[in-house]
Amino acid sequence: MHIHNFSLKNSILNTFISEIRDVNKQKDSMRFRRNIERIGEILGYELSKILNYNPSQIKTPLGLFNYESLENDIVLCSILRAGVPLHNGLLNYFDTAENAFISAYRHHKNNPESFEIIVEYLACPNLENKTLILADPMLATGQSMLATFEALKPFGTPKNIHLVSVIGAQQGVDFVSKHFDAETHLWIASIDESLNKNGYIIPGLGDAGDLAFGEKLQQ
Numbered sequence: 001m002h003i004h005n006f007s008l009k010n011s012i013l014n015t016f017i018s019e020i021r022d023v024n025k026q027k028d029s030m031r032f033r034r035n036i037e038r039i040g041e042i043l044g045y046e047l048s049k050i051l052n053y054n055p056s057q058i059k060t061p062l063g064l065f066n067y068e069s070l071e072n073d074i075v076l077c078s079i080l081r082a083g084v085p086l087h088n089g090l091l092n093y094f095d096t097a098e099n100a101f102i103s104a105y106r107h108h109k110n111n112p113e114s115f116e117i118i119v120e121y122l123a124c125p126n127l128e129n130k131t132l133i134l135a136d137p138m139l140a141t142g143q144s145m146l147a148t149f150e151a152l153k154p155f156g157t158p159k160n161i162h163l164v165s166v167i168g169a170q171q172g173v174d175f176v177s178k179h180f181d182a183e184t185h186l187w188i189a190s191i192d193e194s195l196n197k198n199g200y201i202i203p204g205l206g207d208a209g210d211l212a213f214g215e216k217l218q219q
């Protein structure tokens, strides 16, 4: 897997990451969502540098201009709920992308230390020969990313796969590296040391879905 970890270089991206981690600043849910969206915009811009482009020509009022235009083959897929603001950020730049949504959530039965991934909702276009961008802000164990990819298989075989995440645990990064094709790219804003016994990233930021959209009752 090609891993692009942007926290290794100083940039404004790290300011947005620090704000979503900050126990006080993250309480402003509008700012939290907007920061995740801004991170999606930046990661989208970075990954756009290695996408496919074709020679094109446009007419200006005064002449012709030759340029390379982005191939129109992108499918953005995000994992509900926390993936929504990241999806919006990517979609802000990939204007004509097709879109897929999947609900893959960690269901804790009676024990907070164990969970299974439940996939209940899936809406997806044809993926055959497309560029698939799979987005989820938190890459903890990596199981949601893999469960999503498995659920998407009946929709066709993408020609390229890009995983986009905001904060990952090293364990989750190792897990997706092992289970996805070696040519897959991972675009990630920060990689943290560990997971706690409940599968939360340490130091991480807490529960991204709750911070973006409010606490949910456990079913």
Ligand SMILES: O=P(O)(O)OC[C@H]1O[C@H](OP(=O)(O)OP(=O)(O)O)[C@H](O)[C@@H]1O
Pocket: 079, 080, 081, 082, 083, 104, 105, 106, 107, 136, 137, 138, 139, 140, 141, 142, 143, 144, 145, 172, 199, 207, 208, 209, 210
């Ligand atoms: O790498 P994993 O161990 O699979 O964990 C990461 C998943 O956990 C979070 O979703 P959550 O189940 O909290 O759902 P939510 O978005 O509705 O809060 C997060 O958005 C990822 O989808």
Ligand SMILES: O=c1cc[nH]c(=O)[nH]1
Pocket: 082, 138, 140, 199, 200, 201, 202, 204, 205, 206, 207, 208, 209
């Ligand atoms: O740390 C974590 C792990 C999974 N999901 C989150 O929202 N946060």
Ligand SMILES: [Mg+2]
Pocket: 082, 207, 208, 209, 210
């Ligand atoms: Mg959550």
